[in-house]
Amino acid sequence: MLTDRQSAILGMVVDEYVETAEPVSSRALVDRHRLEISSATIRNEMARLEREGYITHPYTSAGRIPSDLGYRFYVEALMSEAPVALDERRTVEHQLHQVAGGLDEWLSLTATILSSLVGNVAVVTRPRTSTARLRHAQLVELSRDTALLVSVMDDGRVRQRILQQRQPVTQDQLNARATRLNGLLAGADAANVRDRLVGLEDPDEVATARAVAESIEELRIAEETFLDGLNMALRQPEFSDVDRMLEAVTQLQAYRLRGLLESTVDDHMGSTRVIIGQENPDTGLQDWSVVVSRYGDTDAAGVVAVIGPTRMAYQRTIPRVRYIASLMGQILRDVGQ
Amino acid sequence: MLTDRQSAILGMVVDEYVETAEPVSSRALVDRHRLEISSATIRNEMARLEREGYITHPYTSAGRIPSDLGYRFYVEALMSEAPVALDERRTVEHQLHQVAGGLDEWLSLTATILSSLVGNVAVVTRPRTSTARLRHAQLVELSRDTALLVSVMDDGRVRQRILQQRQPVTQDQLNARATRLNGLLAGADAANVRDRLVGLEDPDEVATARAVAESIEELRIAEETFLDGLNMALRQPEFSDVDRMLEAVTQLQAYRLRGLLESTVDDHMGSTRVIIGQENPDTGLQDWSVVVSRYGDTDAAGVVAVIGPTRMAYQRTIPRVRYIASLMGQILRDVGQ
DNA sequence: TTTAGCACTCTCATGGCGAGAGTGCTAACG
DNA sequence: CGTTAGCACTCTCGCCATGAGAGTGCTAAA
Numbered sequence: 001m002l003t004d005r006q007s008a009i010l011g012m013v014v015d016e017y018v019e020t021a022e023p024v025s026s027r028a029l030v031d032r033h034r035l036e037i038s039s040a041t042i043r044n045e046m047a048r049l050e051r052e053g054y055i056t057h058p059y060t061s062a063g064r065i066p067s068d069l070g071y072r073f074y075v076e077a078l079m080s081e082a083p084v085a086l087d088e089r090r091t092v093e094h095q096l097h098q099v100a101g102g103l104d105e106w107l108s109l110t111a112t113i114l115s116s117l118v119g120n121v122a123v124v125t126r127p128r129t130s131t132a133r134l135r136h137a138q139l140v141e142l143s144r145d146t147a148l149l150v151s152v153m154d155d156g157r158v159r160q161r162i163l164q165q166r167q168p169v170t171q172d173q174l175n176a177r178a179t180r181l182n183g184l185l186a187g188a189d190a191a192n193v194r195d196r197l198v199g200l201e202d203p204d205e206v207a208t209a210r211a212v213a214e215s216i217e218e219l220r221i222a223e224e225t226f227l228d229g230l231n232m233a234l235r236q237p238e239f240s241d242v243d244r245m246l247e248a249v250t251q252l253q254a255y256r257l258r259g260l261l262e263s264t265v266d267d268h269m270g271s272t273r274v275i276i277g278q279e280n281p282d283t284g285l286q287d288w289s290v291v292v293s294r295y296g297d298t299d300a301a302g303v304v305a306v307i308g309p310t311r312m313a314y315q316r317t318i319p320r321v322r323y324i325a326s327l328m329g330q331i332l333r334d335v336g337q
Numbered sequence: 338m339l340t341d342r343q344s345a346i347l348g349m350v351v352d353e354y355v356e357t358a359e360p361v362s363s364r365a366l367v368d369r370h371r372l373e374i375s376s377a378t379i380r381n382e383m384a385r386l387e388r389e390g391y392i393t394h395p396y397t398s399a400g401r402i403p404s405d406l407g408y409r410f411y412v413e414a415l416m417s418e419a420p421v422a423l424d425e426r427r428t429v430e431h432q433l434h435q436v437a438g439g440l441d442e443w444l445s446l447t448a449t450i451l452s453s454l455v456g457n458v459a460v461v462t463r464p465r466t467s468t469a470r471l472r473h474a475q476l477v478e479l480s481r482d483t484a485l486l487v488s489v490m491d492d493g494r495v496r497q498r499i500l501q502q503r504q505p506v507t508q509d510q511l512n513a514r515a516t517r518l519n520g521l522l523a524g525a526d527a528a529n530v531r532d533r534l535v536g537l538e539d540p541d542e543v544a545t546a547r548a549v550a551e552s553i554e555e556l557r558i559a560e561e562t563f564l565d566g567l568n569m570a571l572r573q574p575e576f577s578d579v580d581r582m583l584e585a586v587t588q589l590q591a592y593r594l595r596g597l598l599e600s601t602v603d604d605h606m607g608s609t610r611v612i613i614g615q616e617n618p619d620t621g622l623q624d625w626s627v628v629v630s631r632y633g634d635t636d637a638a639g640v641v642a643v644i645g646p647t648r649m650a651y652q653r654t655i656p657r658v659r660y661i662a663s664l665m666g667q668i669l670r671d672v673g674q
Numbered sequence: 675t676t677t678a679g680c681a682c683t684c685t686c687a688t689g690g691c692g693a694g695a696g697t698g699c700t701a702a703c704g
Numbered sequence: 705c706g707t708t709a710g711c712a713c714t715c716t717c718g719c720c721a722t723g724a725g726a727g728t729g730c731t732a733a734a
Contacts, residue, residue, distance in 0.1 A: 025696055038708050043697065061696040061714050103497065140473050140489050150487060150495060152477055158487060158497050160440065231587040245582055250568040362727055377677050380728065398683050398727040677734075685726085695716085703708080 002052070002073075009045050010054055011078040014066050018313050021237040023063030068277035071289070071310055075274050081319040089323070092117070096331065108226045110304070114324050115229025118317045120236075120308030121252055124226045127295070127302035127332060131189040132157065132219050137181050137212050139163075139174035147174055149208060151215040159215040165204050181209055188213075190220040227252070238287075238309045251284055252307065269294055269329065272322045277310045291317050293325035296332055304328065339389070339410075346382050347391055348415040351403045355650050358574040360400030405614035408626070408647060412611050418656040426660070429454070433668065445563045447641070451661050452566025455654045457573075457645030458589055461563045464632070464639035464669060468526040469494065469556050474518055474549050476500075476511035484511055486545060488552040496552040502541050518546055525550075527557040564589070575624075575646045588621055589644065606631055606666065609659045614647045628654050630662035633669055641665065 002010070012033060016024045026042035029035065035042070046064055049055050054070040057063065066074065092113055096106070107124045115122035132153040140148040145168050149161045169177075184196055193213040200206045230252060239245040275290040289312050292305035304325050306317050339347070349370060353361045363379035366372065372379070383401055386392050391407040394400065403411065429450055433443070444461045452459035469490040477485040482505050486498045506514075521533055530550040537543045567589060576582040609630040615623050626649050629642035641662045643654050 023696090027696075039696095040698095040708050040710095041706085044707085047698080057697085059715060061698090062716080063696070103499075136475070136477050138473070138475055138487070138489075142491075148489065150475070150489060152475075152485065152487060154479075158495060160495050162440075230590055231583065234583055234586060240579055242577055242579055242582060245579060246568065246571055249571060249586060253567055360727090364727075375677050376727095377679095377729095378675085381676085384729080394728085396684060398729090399685080400727070675734105677732100679731090679733100681728105681730090683726105683728080685724105687724090688722085690721090691719085693716105693718090695714100697712105697714080699712090700710090701708100702710100704706095 002049075002054075006045055006049055007073075007078060009042060010049055010066070010070060011074060013046075013049075013055060013064055014070060014074045014078070017065050018311055021311060023057060023065050025063035028063065065311075068279065068310060071276045071314070072279075075276070075314050075318070079315050079318075082315045084319055084323045088117070092324070093327065096327065104226075108228070110324065110328060111226045111228040114304065114306065114320065115232055117320050117324075118306050118308070118313070119229075119232050120306050120312065120317070121227060121229045121233045123303075123305045123307060124328075125302045125304075126157065126224045126226075127300040128157065128219075131191065132216060133187050133189045134185050134193070134212065134216055137178055137185065139178045139208070141169065141171045141174055144168045147208075149211050149215070151212050151219075153216070153219055157219055159219055161211050161215060163208060163211055167204055169204070177205055177208065180205070181212060185209065185212055188216065190217045193217075233308055236309055236311075238311065251288075269297070270322065270326065272318050272325070274314065274318065289314075291321045293321045295325035295328040297329065300332065302328075339386075339391075343382055343386055344410075344415060346379060347386055347403070347407060348411060350383075350386075350392060350401055351407060351411045351415070354402050355648055358648060360394060360402050362400035365400065403648075405616065405647060408613045408651070409616075412613070412651050412655070416652050416655075419652045421656055421660045425454070429661075430664065433664065441563075445565070447661065447665060448563040448565040451641065451643065451657065452569055454657050454661075455643050455645070455650070456566075456569050457643050457649065457654070458564060458566045458570045460640075460642045460644060461665075462639045462641075463494065463561045464637040465494065465556070468528065469553060470524050470526045471522050471530070471549065471553055474515055474522065476515045476545070478506065478508045478511055481505045484545075486548050486552070488549050488556075490553070490556055494556055496556055498548050498552060500545060500548055504541055506541070514542055514545065517542070518549060522546065522549055525553065527554045530554075570645055573646055573648075575648065588625075606634065607659065607663060609655050609662070611651065611655065626651075628658045630658050632662035632665040634666065637669065639665075 009029065012029050013024045016028065016032065026039040026046060029042055030037070030039045046055065049070075050057070050064070053067055054073060055064040056067050057065065095113055096110065103126070107126060111122045111124045113122075114124070134151060135154040136152045138150045138152070140150065142148050142162065145165045147163045147165055147169065149163055151159045151161075153159075184200075185193060188196055193216050197206070197209050197213065200209055230249065233239075233252070234245055234248060239248055270293075272291060272293040275292070277289060278286050280286055280288065280290065285307075287310060288307055289310045290305055290307050291312075291314070292303055294301055295304055296302055304321060306312075306321050308317070346366065349366050350361045353365065353369065363376040363383060366379055367374070367376045383392065386407075387394070387401070390404060391410060392401040393404050394402065432450055433447065440463070444463060448459045448461045450459075451461070471488060472491040473489045475487045475489070477487065479485050479499065482502045484500045484502055484506065486500050488496045488498075490496075521537075522530060525533055530553050534543070534546050534550065537546055567586065570576075570589070571582055571585060576585055607630075609628060612627040612629070614626060617623055617625065617627065622644075624647060625644055626647045627642055627644050628649075628651070629640055631638050632641055633639055641658060643649075643658050645654070
């Protein structure tokens with residue numbers, strides 16, 4: 001258990017290190033905060049904090065830097081969140097509301113805004129229902145023997161697919177087939193769509209129905225992410241060395257928020273989860289922290305996250321991720337279902 | 338005009354520099370190629386090549402490196418293309434044919450494959466018709482007073498959009514409206530779609546028609562690109578310095594192949610265009626080369642490109658870009674229209 | 675025209691060095 | 705017993721000098 005003074009010192013170390021990216025010395029703390037106690041006392045406390053695992057130092061006589069545990073304690077118990085200022089909100093909301101394009105543009109813009117808000121990589125996933133159901137399938141003639149299948153889910157996602165036809169078909173025939181299939185498959189989700197396919201005869205019709213089924217399945221799995229701010233994150237001094245930067249680019253390019261949505265499924269809306277360094281099951285992301293929040297509602301939910309080095313301004317990042325998430329939910333509610 | 342021997346030397350300098358990324362010395366050329374002439378002679382020739390602007394050296398006594406002009410001459414007159422080996426082809430075609438998903442997955446996979454084939458950033462745009470025409474619009478009820486508009490172009494591209502309704506509508510009413518609009522707008526392109534909107538009365542119907550028009554326009558402008566291989570390109574020794582790497586990431590992240598499709602519109606299919614360094618109108622991309630090729634046919638065309646430092650293995654890159662482009666065209670023809 | 679020889683230039687890796695920053699420990703102090 | 709001054713010790717980092725090495729350009733001779 002930490003004494004009040006130890007907590008206070010830990011807090012100061014984190015704040016200082018987050019700001020300067022330099023190991024924090026006992027002397028620096030006394031000077032910056034005009035402390036009544038001497039640097040020697042600070043050193044004693046620091047030694048204790050280090051024994052408990054909250055801080056380390058990179059070599060014998062450098063200042064201290066927080067460990068993952070130190071950050072965790074900071075986030076849990078010490079930090080006071082930095083509120084999102086009114087003019088910050090206004091700018092963001094202005095930008096977000098005036099987007100003219102479709103859902104994808106909107107999500108991509110959100111990632112850009114969030115990333116510039118916190119100076120790190122931001123990731124946003126498409127909202128999706130826990131089980132997407134087919135709302136409507138449509139067939140469009142492309143040429144004499146090819147058709148385009150468009151499957152629309154009830155959360156508004158769309159999947160297109162080109163189908164080869166054995167028999168030449170007209171648009172009228174395709175319409176009729178689409179009507180039949182809609183009667184059969186409307187409301188189907190990935191779990192039960194296969195069961196509904198029985199009784200079909202015409203091979204082209206079977207193939208089409210199967211393509212619809214696959215579309216539903218693919219959309220269930222697909223977790224499309226929008227990522228921005230790579231260059232922001234790379235400006236951090238932790239990447240002042242080429243190898244680390246290259247490593248970071250490779251890591252983040254490949255990053256797909258695998259399973260993050262699932263892992264947060266029990267979180268209630270509005271809560272924000274912080275995953276610090278080693279806590280991340282994904283090896284290779286263990287020097288990184290992730291701040292993640294769900295957005296949307298039970299019908300359609302997605303995830304918005306910020307990824308950055310463990311030395312992250314949690315104070316600013318956490319409330320901003322939460323704010324963006326709630327804003328997205330709100331806009332989605334206003335506009336959608 | 339260059340003598341034969343000067344050309345030969347220039348060729349060797351380019352080959353050597355592309356391979357090693359080190360300035361090429363007169364001595365190295367003699368050794369590596371067991372030349373009959375002495376290094377002093379090479380030096381004389383090199384001095385002449387430099388005076389003509391084909392090569393430079395970074396400081397007084399370093400070896401030579403090709404200038405943009407040198408690369409240009411090399412690409413134009415000296416290079417022999419390195420054919421795409423049979424097993425290379427087989428691997429690529431195997432991977433490309435077995436993709437299960439939709440168009441987007443296929444394009445994204447193509448970018449990945451090409452990038453690993455040439456070890457640089459690869460970019461692929463969606464195929465699009467020169468003037469996209471509306472094939473079909475569809476309206477789906479999302480809730481009592483919101484509808485989803487799905488506009489399908491005749492090149493298979495799709496645009497979705499959520500519409501607020503003033504009056505509550507049923508799916509049946511939406512179907513009827515869609516039928517009316519299709520009669521009115523089918524075949525319309527961005528140029529003439531506005532003219533066809535006259536005579537509509539119901540404000541919701543007008544709004545929908547306008548949304549369709551905007552969708553067409555947006556698709557005309559949108560040049561969605563799929564990019565991969567950033568980490569490949571960054572492994573090149575030219576980015577061994579942090580600032581240059583950061584610069585490169587920023588540059589390439591923002592890169593959108595702006596207007597590249599337009600600028601190649603006169604190229605005949607199968608030709609491959611090379612833009613070297615300063616030749617690129619885009620400032621900030623002037624240390625880069627772009628190898629770009631159209632794919633598809635007159636109905637639906639896109640662009641596939643490789644971006645890398647001017648020190649690029651043109652010999653390998655150019656035939657591989659051309660190969661991928663022709664392969665894409667082929668697959669598109671087989672499957673599509 | 676080619677080439678050997680050589681002086682000259684510039685880079686780059688190396689090592690030594692000293693300043694500076696910080697710590698940990700000890701001993702004294704209240 | 706907690707706190708603090710003092711101090712020795714450690715480690716980093718920037719700086720500079722230095723020398724080897726790589727290459728060129730020039731000159732003069734073949």
